[in-house]
Amino acid sequence: MxxxxxxxxxxxxxxxxxxxxxxxxxxxxxxxxxxxxxxxxxxxxxxxxxxxxxxxxxxxxxxxxxxxxxxxxxxxxxxxxxxxxxxxxxxxxxxxxxxxxxxxxxxxxxxxxxxxxKDDQAEQVLLGILRGSGTRTLAGxxxxxxxxxxxxxxxxxxxxxxxxxxxxxxxxxxxxNTDTAYRRNHIRHKVLPFLREQLGGQLTESLARTARLAAADAEALEAWAHQAWEQSRGTQGINLQVLQSFPPAIGSRVLRLAAAEAGARNLSSERTSALCALAGVGTNKSRSAGPVQLDGKISAFRRSSVIVFTTTR
The missing domain is CATH 3.40.50.620 (HUPs)
Structure with missing residues (x-):
């Protein structure tokens, strides 16, 4: 070794x-x-x-x-x-x-x-789990x-x-670093020691391995999403028929990419869900009427068969 x-x-x-x-x-x-x-x-x-x-x-x-x-x-x-x-x-x-x-x-x-x-990595994965975050955050x-x-x-x-x-x-x-009022320190000094005592000493390695696997998955999904974005974007906006042909995990990433390009900042999971409802991306395919307001004074609208991002005043 x-x-x-x-x-x-x-x-x-x-x-x-x-x-x-x-x-x-x-x-x-x-x-x-x-x-x-x-x-x-x-x-x-x-x-x-x-x-x-x-x-x-x-x-x-x-x-x-x-x-x-x-x-x-x-x-x-x-x-x-x-x-x-x-x-x-x-x-x-x-x-x-x-x-x-x-x-x-x-x-x-x-x-x-x-x-x-590796200890920082384990703490980061647990923080991501507590936030209910997706694959990219679990990648640590x-x-x-x-x-x-x-x-x-x-x-x-x-x-x-x-x-x-x-x-x-x-x-x-x-x-x-010893002040457990901070969430990361609480995880470091309280949560992880308790989990190691209950679950065994390889917890840090297991969480780090989870991060490596999640990172590989996230990279693959993001590469696919960029390809899907190129296929679904047009001069009028994001083509819904093309967008809805992809799995929800890809469709939601395409919408995030389009929103970021339009100037939207700090796109939360709640705003991402609203975009997916607007575009009919998801398991239930239900649509909202919109528009969806995003940070950065950006609004998303559904116009016939496309999603359009505009700057609001």
Whole structure:
């Protein structure tokens, strides 16, 4: 069986570009990423980006310590980006990725690696189940999305801690990660331990495997949906006769693609269901009279044998 550091290093080799940035927080997962990448500095150009969200007292010291650790590991391009947030998890994520995008643009790097692990993947799958989401959400965290890649998805949190300990690198433990008022932390500290106790110790691996299988299914369905969209779209709108010849799983995806192209944002499952009722896509083939109002000031209408998306004022 491969050692965690070997697995991490091999996955970094597979996913890194000639010029790659590492998103580092100072925690065990990201420091393990830095340790593994530092062993590849001879062949790959790596830079380090540390985002200080300013959410806690002393966050600047944590960022500076992580920067010093990365410099000691041999990284010569280390930058700290301080961002402003509204104090909640969603705004912190938005600010973090904005900082990453800026760093990618400034450096000319082709890829940025993040340190999500198999445990994060298991938590993400459970979150998707609790939301009642579809195949794409159950697919969890993608190994690659655009310029972002996650080489540690086959490692557990225990693996990353082991990598740090063996390398003699200390890591920061974010105190907010123990606050079970956050749903993800509640799943991490309450739900998953209970399920492991009741169902066995392979739960994390099983949930991660579910994500891999769901991801493969989602990719196939999305590819089919794009083909169906090309077949059903016309100059007047989406042809209902063609659209209704596809299974509901494909028809609903076609409607989402068409809505997104029209400018609709944040299409919820409820709005997707309304579009399907408007188009007669589904098991009962019942139709609503419409129109369906969508975010982004977009409306969907049924006009004879087509679905048309228009901008509302």
């Amino acid at each position: 491969s050692r965690p550091i070997d697995l991490a290093r091999n996955q970094i080799i597979r996913l890194a570009a000639p010029h790659t940035l590492l998103g580092i927080s100072g925690g065990a997962d990201s420091m393990a990423l830095a340790i593994a990448a530092s062993q590849l500095l001879r062949d790959t150009r790596f830079g380090v980006v540390i985002v200080d969200h300013g959410l806690q007292a002393g966050s600047d010291r944590v960022a500076q310590h992580a920067a010093s650790q990365c410099a000691e590991l041999g990284f010569t391009q280390v930058q700290i980006k301080t961002v402003s947030t509204s104090g909640d998890e969603a705004s912190a994520r938005t600010a973090r990725y904005a900082a990453f995008e800026q760093a990618l643009s400034e450096s000319g790097a082709q890829r940025l690696l993040l340190a999500h692990t 965290i993608p190994p690659i999305r655009g310029r972002y890649a996650r080489p540690l998805l086959e490692l557990t949190r225990a693996d990353t801690e082991s990598i740090c300990q063996r390398a003699g690198v200390d890591y920061w433990e974010d105190p907010s």
